[in-house]
Structure formats: C-alpha cells, structure tokens
Amino acid sequence: MPARTSWIPYALIAPSVIFLGALFLVPLVQTIWLSFSVGDGFSMENYQRMAGDLNFSLAVRNTFLLTLVVVPLQVVLALAMATMVTKLDKGRDLVLWVLTIPLGISDLAAGLAWLALLQNTGYLNSALYALGLIQGPMGWLSQETPWALFFAIVLAELWRATAIVLVILIAGLQLIPKEFSEAAEIFGAKPWTRFTKITLPLLKPSLQSALILRTVLAFEVFAVVYALGGRNFPVLAGEAYVWQNDNQNYGAAAAYAVLIMAISLAATAVYLRILRTRPEQLP
Numbered sequence: 001m002p003a004r005t006s007w008i009p010y011a012l013i014a015p016s017v018i019f020l021g022a023l024f025l026v027p028l029v030q031t032i033w034l035s036f037s038v039g040d041g042f043s044m045e046n047y048q049r050m051a052g053d054l055n056f057s058l059a060v061r062n063t064f065l066l067t068l069v070v071v072p073l074q075v076v077l078a079l080a081m082a083t084m085v086t087k088l089d090k091g092r093d094l095v096l097w098v099l100t101i102p103l104g105i106s107d108l109a110a111g112l113a114w115l116a117l118l119q120n121t122g123y124l125n126s127a128l129y130a131l132g133l134i135q136g137p138m139g140w141l142s143q144e145t146p147w148a149l150f151f152a153i154v155l156a157e158l159w160r161a162t163a164i165v166l167v168i169l170i171a172g173l174q175l176i177p178k179e180f181s182e183a184a185e186i187f188g189a190k191p192w193t194r195f196t197k198i199t200l201p202l203l204k205p206s207l208q209s210a211l212i213l214r215t216v217l218a219f220e221v222f223a224v225v226y227a228l229g230g231r232n233f234p235v236l237a238g239e240a241y242v243w244q245n246d247n248q249n250y251g252a253a254a255a256y257a258v259l260i261m262a263i264s265l266a267a268t269a270v271y272l273r274i275l276r277t278r279p280e281q282l283p
Helices: 008-036 045-049 056-086 092-097 107-118 122-131 146-174 178-186 191-202 202-219 222-230 236-246 248-276
Strands: none
Touching: 008 248, 045 248, 056 092, 056 146, 056 202, 056 236, 092 146, 107 122, 107 146, 107 222, 146 202, 146 222, 178 191, 191 202, 202 248, 222 236, 236 248
C-alpha cells in the first residue's frame, strides 16, 4: 500500500509548484536575463544606465530612509497594539476587526485617501482654515516641502500596513503559554521584566516573519508614494515604473527590479541571521 500511494503527496503539491513556476520563476528568470541583455548579447549597459540616472541616488536614499523609518515604527506600534488586544477580556474581536480594516484597502486607494486629506484643498487645510490656524492653503505635498511630503508618506504607510504586522504578532502572542508569565509573576517579576525576558524572546519567530515581510514590501513601495508625491519623491519601484512606461526602456526597468530583489534578499538574510531561533527556544 505505501508504494501505491507514494505519488499522492507529489500530486497534491504539483498544482502549487506549477503555479509558482509559471507565475513566479519564469518571470523572475526573464527579468534577470532582460536586465543583462542588450539586443541579442550579454551586457551591463542597463545597469550603467540605471546608475547614471539623475534620480538613481535620490531614489536609493529615499527608499532606504523610508524603510528605516517606517518598518521599526510599524513593529513598535503593532507590538503595542497586539499586547493591548491580547489583554482585553471583552470586545477583543471587534477591536481587532477595526484595527485591521486597512488590510482590505489597496495601496493606491490608501494613497488617494491620504491625498484627499493632505492636498491643498484637502480636509486638513480646510479644518485648519476653519479654526483660524492658517490664512490660506498649505502645500504639504509640494516639492518645496520635502520633509512634509516624507512624513505624509510615512503616516500613510503606518496607517496602511501596520495591520499585517499586528496580525502576525497577535498570532505569535497566542502561541506563548500563559504559564511562563504566570510563573514569573509569582516570583515577583515586574510587567516590563516579563515582557522583555519572556514575551519578546518567545515572540522572536513572529518578529522575524513580520520584519522580513514588511521590509521586503517597504523596498517595493510605490502606489502610496506615487499618489501623494508623484515624481517629487523618487523611490526605486517608482523609477522602474518610469523607465518601463514613460521611457519604454524595459532593460533599465528590469535592472531596477533586480536591484530591489537583491536588496530584499540581503535584508532577509540579515534578519534570518540576527533573529535565528533554535528549536529548543520555541514556545
């Protein structure tokens, strides 16, 4: 009987393998090849063109700066919200549902919503003007106010994408046995000590997954940035879009895509190394 059914596991995973191969591996190989090819030959011309782009260094700086600010803030906020939610006795499901509403909103829709709030004739300026705090419309999203534009993008990303980190961390907190914290409380450990010495170490696998997911997506941020700032705030994914659609240069766009992938893989390797958890340390 085992010999007859040995093919069943392979048959069950075959659709997933075919799906990944057709919609992920094949385009990945094609993109890498496209980035290294000019005409019919192998060339580094696309990468040279990318590095010589006027917005390249600015796009790299903006992407890394946005990632370094947004990702830690999202983890801290999600950790605080997850701890609050897990301590609720009543209404936990309702609170969690409200906090995860942004998960159902697309990146572009979130960007447009914040654009309606922060543009010159938006709700924020209207409210400030009605209160007599400003004399006329303030340009929060213009090229003349780069830091205001940056913080607007940060706020939009925090509102839009913190929920996915929250869901991951709540799932991790629910896997931690309550007996650990209760035993530490009996021995006189303070709440902060229990959190730093018990909860955080046991939450490390969930933190690792959340950091990898959010960092990779942060390096790929585009729709929110494009909706709020357009070309006033260049990012790597935005430059790839410009090279493909505006300049009709698919090789340079592929070079940007490969660069984003390389940075994401490097960040993933760092997280896997730093937050590595041994099996005996799991809850």
